[in-house]
Amino acid sequence: MTIFFSGQDYKYELEGICKLFFPLKRFSHCYDKILLPNDEDYIITRLKKHSKTTLLWVRIKVGIIIKSAHTIVKNDNTDYLNECERVLSTLLYSVLSEVTAIKPSWGILTGVRPVSILQKQRANGKTDEEITSFFKEKYLVSDDKLDLSFMTANTQSKLLEDTIKNSYSLYISIPFCVSRCSYCSFVSHAIDRPNATDKIDEYIDLLCIEIKETANLARGLKLTLDTIYIGGGTPTALSAENLQRITDAITQNFDVPSAREYTIEAGRADTITREKLEVIKNSGAKRISVNPQTFNDAVLQEIGRKHTAKQAEDCYLLAKEMGIDCINMDFIAGLPTDTFESFKHTIDKAIELAPTNITLHTLSIKRSADLFTADGIEEYAKSNITAKMTEYAQKRLIKAGYLPYYLYRQKNTIGNLENVGYAMPGYESLYNVYIMDEMQTILACGAGGVTKLVGNGEKPIERIFNFKYHFEYITRFDEILDRKARVNIFYDKGL
Ligand code: SF4
Structure with missing residues (x-):
């Protein structure tokens, strides 16, 4: 499909809008004279500036349907260029909605953190009524998504009020898993592959050194440990002994009891054993994740998870029987072969089990490309099924007493939807809020870890990247320690 850009070059924004409606379509871009292709679908976007006003115009051909619309913007607008881009986007969205009968519920809002936008507007003195009309009228956001954003912002602001000055979170990355799920976007290597099995001991040796060095750095800078998070990959893909080595390194180097939160992601059911749960419990960690993704065995098989719902x-x-009370369960809306009825069963079952936390993700299109055919995914997007799933989950979970407390959007999810963390009041994960809102320094250890340095708000956030893959981490470990020295420079500058 060709997109024509006439009189403007809002390529990024306008193509983003087109992708909401045609998720896997390849677009070609044309900035020259508009020569309509024979029998091919096209989208024309046009800006024509006159002396006092500007004409914005859109024309779309999909199959035998041709639709167009136009509107006018005054040239004396203080934010003229951005306003033209926004209005042209809303025009394109409206015509595409008419042609495809799809109405993405976040409207033209493409930002990944709508709650942050909302919080900023509140901080700038806007009333909730003004914020509502800003999102609804200017960005065509649905009532449902607005409610969700406000609820999330309200839960979150209470948590953010309690942020400790000069504190940090410690993140430990375990880039291994037992096998690869078809939608996985994490840095994770199947642990039974030769290039992983042989390297695990060495990886953990070095990780323990990095943990020690990081503790020294934090101590030297008088930073206060706030939360600890061991993620990945799947930390419980490691043997109980190896997991113990890591938790021991943390206990020996950090004041674990002083941390307000300690989480170890267990994740996949086929990696969890009583022995590993004992290690977790004895480490002082109070929160874990057990991630079913769906309670439908056929869907689990489809996505390559080698365990059952049971x-x-x-x-x-x-885990509950062993006294671990704070447990998160992850689910995904939009998985291939999942139906609305089956998803409904999954959510109902989750509520029946009553974990303290439930996180609902939507499948990303990048991953979906491997799971659906191009036509299949367009049909799927058209059926609006993922939107119905998330809507159902939102209503059911809130009714059951869960509240949304963090929300983010990945680019390219089916229906341009969101990922939401829900929790029973008092069980929200601080780490998840801090990482989303970039409110606190995160000192990361391990392959794929990203240290994020956050200062007093007057300076840009600085990131230090560890090597992504375990083999690079091992062979270039000295560089990892060298890079960590930048933490000192960041704080020493008093920034
Ligand atoms: S369990 Fe998680 S980390 Fe492991 S392969 Fe699946 S999605 Fe990736």
Whole structure:
């Protein structure tokens, strides 16, 4: 499909809008004279400036349907160029909605953190009524998504009020898993592959050194440890002994009891054993994740998870029986072959099990490309099924007493939807809020870890990247330690 840009070059924004409606379509871009292709679908976007006003115009051909619309913007607008871009986007969105009968619920809002936008507007003195009309009228956001954003912002602002000055979170990355799920976007290597199995001991040796060095850095800078998070990959893909080595390194180097939160992601049911849960419990960690993704066995098989729904349920019950109370369960809306009825069963079942936290993701299109055919995904997007799933989950979870407390959007999710963390009041994960809002320094260890340095708000956030893959981490470990020295420079500058 060709997109014509006439009189403007709002390529990024306008193509983003087109992708909401045609998720896997390849677009070609034309800035020259508009020569309409024979029998091919096209989208024309046009800006024509006159002396006092500017004409914005859109024309779309999809199959035998041709639709167009136009509007006028005054040239004396103080933010003329941005306003033209926004208005042209809304025009394009409206015509595409008419042609495809799809109405993405976040409208033309493409930002990944709508709640941050909302919080900033509140901080700038805007009333909730003004914010509502800003999102609804200027960005065509639906009532449902606005409600969700306000609820999330309200839960979150209470948590952010309690942020400790000069504090940090410690993140430990375990870039291994037992096998690869078809939608996985994390840095994770199947642990049974030769290039991973042989390297695990060495990886953990070095990780323990990095943990020690990081503790020294934090101590030297008098930073206060606030939360600890071991993620990945899947930390429980490691043996109980190896997991113990890591938790021991943390206990020996950090004041674990002083941390307000300590989480270890367990994740996949086929990695969780009583022995590993013992290690977690004895480490002082109070929160874990057991991630079923769906309670439908056929869907689990489809996405390459090598466990059943029953196994996930059993792991959850085992963890509870062992006294781990704060448990998160992850689910994904929009998985291939999942139906609305089956998803509804998944959410109902989750509520019946009553974990303290439930996180609902929507499948990203990048991953979907491997899982659906191009036509299949367009049909899927048209059926609006993922939107119905998230809507159902939102209503059911809130009714059951869960509240949304963090929300983010990835680019290219089906229906341009969101990922939301829900929790029973008092069980929200501080780490998840801090990482989303870039409110606190995160000192990261391990392959794929990203240290994020956050100062007093007057200076840009600085990131230090560790090597992404475990083999590079091992062979270039000295560089990792050298890079960490930048933490000192950041704080020493008093920034
Ligand atoms: S369990 Fe998580 S980390 Fe492991 S392969 Fe699946 S999505 Fe990736």
